[in-house]
Amino acid sequence: MIPAAFDYTRPETVDEAVRALADAGDEGKVLAGGQSLLPMLRLRLAFPELMVDVGRIAELRGVREDQDALVIGAMTTHHDVIADPLVRRHAGLLAAATETVADPAIRHRGTLGGSLAHADPAGDLPAVVLALDGELVAEGPQGRRTIPAREFFTDYLQTVLRPDELLVEIRVPKTDGWGFHYEKFQLVAQAWAVVGVAALVRGDDGRIAEARIGLTHMGATPLRAAATETALAGADGPDAIARAAESAAEGTHPTSDLSASPGYREHLARVLTRRAVLAAAGMA
Structure with a gap:
C-alpha cells in the first residue's frame, strides 16, 4: 500500500529536530532507520502529518x-x-x-x-x-x-x-565480569521472537551472587523475571537454576496469536530462562 501524504523535514542538529517536533505537536513522527516505521506507514497504521528524518544528525x-x-x-x-x-x-x-x-x-x-x-x-x-x-x-x-x-x-x-x-x-x-546469554525461540529464521530471554549472571565462589533476567514478548511491554532473579541468588548448580526458572512466567501477561498461546509462551519462558541462565553461568 501507499502511505498517506505527509510533510517531510531533515534537520541537521538535535535542536532543529526538537523544534520541528514541537511545532508538529501530536502529528509529528521521528524517522530513524525506518525498519519499523515504514511498514506501519505502508499499512496505514500510522498517519503523521510531519516526518522528522534524523538520519543526518x-x-x-x-x-x-x-x-x-x-x-x-x-x-x-x-x-x-x-x-x-x-x-x-x-x-x-x-x-x-x-x-x-x-x-x-x-x-x-x-x-x-x-x-x-x-x-x-x-x-x-x-x-x-x-x-x-x-x-x-x-x-x-x-x-x-x-x-x-x-x-x-x-x-x-x-x-x-x-x-x-x-x-x-x-x-x-558496564557489565565486566558478568556472564551473559540471549536465548530466543522463533518459528522461522529472521522472524520475531515467540519468546526471548536476556540473562546476566554475576558469580561468586561457584554460586550466583546476582542475576538479571529480561523477557521478550511476555506482555505488553518488556519485563523482568523478578521472581526468578530472587530465587537465583545463591544458586550453586543446574538443579537450583532449574528450580528458579520455574517462576520465570510469574507476573507476566503473554498474548495469544498465530505463533503461540499464553500457556505455551509461559512454558517457553521457563525453558528458555533455564537455558539462558545455565549458559550465562557457564554451566550449559
Whole structure:
C-alpha cells in the first residue's frame, strides 16, 4: 500500500529536530532507520502529518565511555553496535542479542534508539536494555531528561517519550565480569521472537551472587523475571537454576496469536530462562 501524504523535514542538529517536533505537536513522527516505521506507514497504521528524518544528525551516532557506563547514540545502527569494541568488551549481552535481530540488511539500517522508541514487546532489544538496567536520555524543548529503562515502556508500542521529545542516547552500565546469554525461540529464521530471554549472571565462589533476567514478548511491554532473579541468588548448580526458572512466567501477561498461546509462551519462558541462565553461568 501507499502511505498517506505527509510533510517531510531533515534537520541537521538535535535542536532543529526538537523544534520541528514541537511545532508538529501530536502529528509529528521521528524517522530513524525506518525498519519499523515504514511498514506501519505502508499499512496505514500510522498517519503523521510531519516526518522528522534524523538520519543526518551526526551527534546521534557512536559509542563512548562515561566512567562505569557506555553511552550509545540513538542513531547507532545495529551493525555498528555489534562491531563496536567498547560494546563487545563492556556490554556483551547487548552485542550478542543485537546479532540475532532480523537479517544483515535490517541490521545495517535499523538503529538501537529506533528499536527502543518503537517499543515492540516482541523486539529483542527492549528486554535487553531492561536487563542491563539501562537509561534512556530524551531531549525536548525543556532540555534533557534521563529515564530508567524500567520506567520507559508503558504499554504496547508506547513509551513515556513526549511528542516533542527525541531519544538521543542510551546509557548502559558496564557489565565486566558478568556472564551473559540471549536465548530466543522463533518459528522461522529472521522472524520475531515467540519468546526471548536476556540473562546476566554475576558469580561468586561457584554460586550466583546476582542475576538479571529480561523477557521478550511476555506482555505488553518488556519485563523482568523478578521472581526468578530472587530465587537465583545463591544458586550453586543446574538443579537450583532449574528450580528458579520455574517462576520465570510469574507476573507476566503473554498474548495469544498465530505463533503461540499464553500457556505455551509461559512454558517457553521457563525453558528458555533455564537455558539462558545455565549458559550465562557457564554451566550449559
